[in-house]
Structure formats: structure tokens, C-alpha cells
Amino acid sequence: MRIEATSLRDVIKITPRHFNDSRGYFCELYREEWFRKEVADVRFVQDNQSLSWRDGTLRGLHFQRAPAAQGKLVRVIAGAIFDVALDARPSSETFGQWTAVELSEDNHAQLWIPEGFAHGFLSLSPRTVVQYKVTAPYNPAAETGVIWNDPDLAINWPLTGREIHISSKDAYLPRLRDLVTPVLPMKETA
Numbered sequence: 001m002r003i004e005a006t007s008l009r010d011v012i013k014i015t016p017r018h019f020n021d022s023r024g025y026f027c028e029l030y031r032e033e034w035f036r037k038e039v040a041d042v043r044f045v046q047d048n049q050s051l052s053w054r055d056g057t058l059r060g061l062h063f064q065r066a067p068a069a070q071g072k073l074v075r076v077i078a079g080a081i082f083d084v085a086l087d088a089r090p091s092s093e094t095f096g097q098w099t100a101v102e103l104s105e106d107n108h109a110q111l112w113i114p115e116g117f118a119h120g121f122l123s124l125s126p127r128t129v130v131q132y133k134v135t136a137p138y139n140p141a142a143e144t145g146v147i148w149n150d151p152d153l154a155i156n157w158p159l160t161g162r163e164i165h166i167s168s169k170d171a172y173l174p175r176l177r178d179l180v181t182p183v184l185p186m187k188e189t190a
């Protein structure tokens, strides 16, 4: 497994080692002991998968509010995505900053996005399959998010030549500055 930093300290890119031979390849996708030591001491409780039929499908930016906050380990099985993590932790030095990594079936990269971040992605190919592990179960009552084109964030989604496909739910998410309840509680000040 190769670990690479991203522009946000707690968001980590992981690339599993591939053993190629004439048949194809073998790789370990996830090993709990290694992950807890080298990346984050968390435990995953749910595995998710989504299929996006069309190039230009945008999902996000989503998170669940504490105490149902989720860390996510994201990878792509088919196609490619522009994967975005937004720091939504009000007490963080990098609150409001985002980072993006291309994950694809060809580069085999994974992105670790800790609790307190909002997550979203744009599919860069038709029939894109994304799979991700999460550290807390789905809790619809705790679901919220940030609108993908929040002008304060100015995420540079690779939209040139693409028509966006988005759910009606995602089209009406609030801006980060208008979030009523932040993703994690504010730190108490003395």
C-alpha cells in the first residue's frame, strides 16, 4: 500500500500494490491492522456501492451530523471520478477548504475522508461504479450536505464538455455558511 498526502492533512490517498502476471493482477484492497496503524484508528461498519449511468453525474456534497458522522474510504471499480472532500469541521484550521483526487479503475487509488468532512464526486465516465466503506451506519435523520457549486468553495469540478446530472435532493442543499447544524459540534470556548 502506498500512502500519499493531499492538500488537506487528514485526507489521505492510498494506492494498493498490484501483483501483475499473465493472468491479470492480484491486490489487497484493505487490511484492517495496517489501516488502523498507518491511516486512521477506525472501524468500518458498512460497505456501499453506487452506479452512475452517465458521465457528469454529480453526487454530494454529503455528510451525516454528529454523533452519526462517517469516515469514508472511497474507491472506483468501474470508470473514473473526481472525488472531493470538504473540511466541514468548524474548529478546524482548514474549515471550508477542499481537496480533490481522481480515482479510477485504472489508477486503483482510494481516498480516506475522515469524520467531519463532506464528500462528493463527479463521474468522469459512463457506467461508473463507486464503492466505499463507512465508519458509522446510514442514518437518514442525520443526513445533510453542502451545495456542490457553493461560491465560497469554488470547487473546480472538471465540467468542460459535460452536462451535469444531479438528484433533486442535492440540487437544494444549503451553502456551507448557511448550515444550521455543523457536521461536528463547535469547540466550547472558556
Ligand SMILES: Cc1cn([C@H]2C[C@H](O)[C@@H](COP(=O)(O)OP(=O)(O)O[C@H]3O[C@@H](C)C(=O)[C@@H](O)[C@H]3O)O2)c(=O)[nH]c1=O
Residues within 6 Å of the ligand: 048, 050, 059, 060, 061, 062, 063, 072, 119, 120, 121, 137, 138, 167, 169
Ligand atoms: C447513503 C445511503 C442511502 N440509502 C438509500 C437512501 C435513498 O433511498 C437511496 C439513494 O440515496 P442517496 O440519493 O443519498 O445516494 P447518494 O447520493 O449516492 O449518496 C451518497 O453520496 C456520496 C457522495 C456519499 O458520500 C455517501 O455517503 C452518500 O451520501 O439509497 C441507504 O439505504 N443507505 C445509505 O447508506
